Amino acid sequence: MSRTLKSPLKFILIFFLMSAFHPIKAQQASIIKLAELTEIINRNTDTVYVLNFWATWCKPCVAELPGFISVASDLQNSKLKFYFISLDFKREFESRLIPFLEKQSLPGPVYLLDEPDYNSWINLIEPTWQGSIPATLIISKNVDNHHQFIEGEITPEDLKRTLILKLLKP
């Protein structure tokens, strides 16, 4: 952070150059607490939210990321927003998550959820959740007042079909 402040002009310039030539925004990642996650989940909006719970160490999670990228690209002009909630360890944020994201740009912000006492919050997200990942939460509160939770992998076809149905609702 302090490094970026030293030469703000240079970074602003780089940022503008990147946004001009990159169709997908540069990857952001930050560490959040449960309050910030529930704020996203409880937002009053007509946008459909897809929250994917994943981790760099979780093979099936990493394997399904390209599916999210392709669905986001297919539906890019829709009222749709993706969030990637990483359950990587906090101490591996710099050493593991950031290097991973340098190689793979995801179509939405990446937040590492720093809440190690899983039992205290899993039921707040979804009572049926056993705790395994990947898991995906689709929220379309002001569209059809719906909250859909998928524990396990979701195919790009299923995800796209589900999202199109939701986005079609008036």
Place this chain on the structure above:
Amino acid sequence: MKKSSAFTVLLLSLCLVFTSFKVPPPGLNVGDKAPDFKLKNVDGSMKSLADYKSAKGIILIFTCNHCPFSVAYEDRILALDQQYAPKGFPVVAINPNDAVSVPEDSWDNMVIRAKDKKFTFAYLYDEGQNIAQTYGAARTPHVFLLQKVGADFVVKYIGAIDDNTDNPDQVKNRYVEDAINDVLGGKPVAVPFTKAIGCTVKWKKA
């Protein structure tokens, strides 16, 4: 028209059948009798709950080689066995994963891991995945604390080992230890069920 709608119904019911297969069975609940098993241990012998004749209970843990959460808990699982086996609650670890999906969790690799880490407890291979299904193991690590009642073993606690996978120094609630201490003290288990993030059990692909 009629034919095609009948076909649709057939298709839909087939979908339902397949979907219902994908949902894992509910498994055991706290208070249930724990079914016995006969599984191969890393020393080549076959192990059953019934072999633990003098035990007061068993700390049954579904775990594996590859999962970073299982690895993070390896030393704590060893410590549990060292602390509680003398008190009558030995650890029994079971690897439920399909080695085709995760070669690191194969039988040969289990033997190597048990040797490298000097496991003091049985590390069993649930090759058919029937025990994981029967118990309702959803992730690794996943603990089922069993208490011996007469000739049976009864489930007293299901869930996580403690409340901080990442940092053992910052653990506040030692769920398994607390549950054993409640059982040893003749009290009902105060927290009999917890949830945790973990690796999915890698089921065989049909």
